[in-house]
Amino acid sequence: MTAELHTLTGAYALGAVSGPEERAFRRHLAVCDACREEVRELTETAARLAMAVAEVPPPGMRERVMAALPEVRQLPPHAPAPRAVRRRWRISHLALAACVAVAAVATGVAIDARHRADVAVRAEQRAAELSAVTAAPDATFHTGALTGGGTATVVSSPRLARSAVLFHGLPALPDSHVYELWYRRDGAMVPAGLLPPGRPAGAALLDGTPTGADAVGVTAEPPGGSSTPTGPPLVVLPL
Template sequence: MSAADLHTLTGAYALDALSEREAAQFSRHLAACRSCAQEVGELRETAARLALAVAVVPPAELRGRVMGALPGVRQLPPGPHATAGPSGGGWRRRLPQLAAAACLVAALAAGAVAVDAEHRADRQRDRTAQAEQQAAELGALLAAPDATTHAGAVRGGGSATVVSSRQLGRTAFLYRGLPRLDGSHVYQLWYSRGGAMVPAGLVDPGSPDGAALLAGSARGASGVGVTVEPQGGSRTPTGTPVVLLTL
């Protein structure tokens, strides 16, 4: 595997989607590549935050119902041991299974929400559904075989990474340590296309660390920029980008 190939494995490594041999080879590369180490750290931190965003606390009475039902549950007989496949083969052939697993996790989280839905406000259910959808879409984007990543520093502090897949037609902005703004301003995302900046959504001001999926297609865009704008966003940038990353 060439050095250029190793630089493309950050997303798969962060999702534990490499074989043992590939993971060991990439770990050696990681020890000597500062940019890949930073990118893996950002991807793992974002994935963890997205998982927390969809976590649901079960109702207090659920434990009692489960413990009371245990004596009547028959134990399944032990199944045959699964045989391990060959260590090689490449992580890309496992991406469909990863996508299916991500969808399954999202479905299980949605089911947990439904158990206690009658006790939750409509607004909270909507927030949970949106977080689950974003987590699933971001997971699919990170695992896309053609996903590309570009990282850079944010003016004023923090760092950012752009992940894009032309196959999926999606782009995500991952950020860490983003400086907080006063209540009258927000961070706004833009596609840089043909010398013009096209609005692509706002960054959630609630946390300095997180991820945001860009609105619209990246087709024809050469980069992604972030500016500080008045609350609600602007039609055109009112200031210089605090970070501008190529696609």
């Protein structure tokens, strides 16, 4: 049971542990320094990302976006989630939505209103996908430290066939190198996207599905990424 409790740090930090499992993990935290420190770091990451939504938008941005909304294709309606699931989403949704908000601000303000509305819709869809993965009933969380610094948590849902990575404390890479994600299938590393450059903390969906993969790896690659790893993985986390 103790070995299983070690794997709950990411889920606990995102508010996705409840009932007897939560009580058991709280007791475990009282005697496990490593898990306590890991939960503290992941919780701080979520809080910092949530605070990022306080960025002040450019003057007139709200009016331009609202004016363009009638021309943007509507998202299909969805049924409201049960109260228990919404409660589990709260922390992870704030953190992931904040990550998307920071990216939107970084795109600059010299784009027209319709483009802004399109970006907002896509950002909302991306945040919803990230939240769905972290809140999925079958989601698993695996956390590990990267060589050179920082931690990463892989969240995977076989039912949704999606995976995401939450990262914290990643040092800047030299020579404009980037952090690249990989699925490991039959011993081979398959590209699964890049982490947002220049950010020490955040979240990202992996490209493709985890079907057939047994692990997720992170490497440091030249600008733009690579088709095969150019060096040893900085971390390999099981799925």
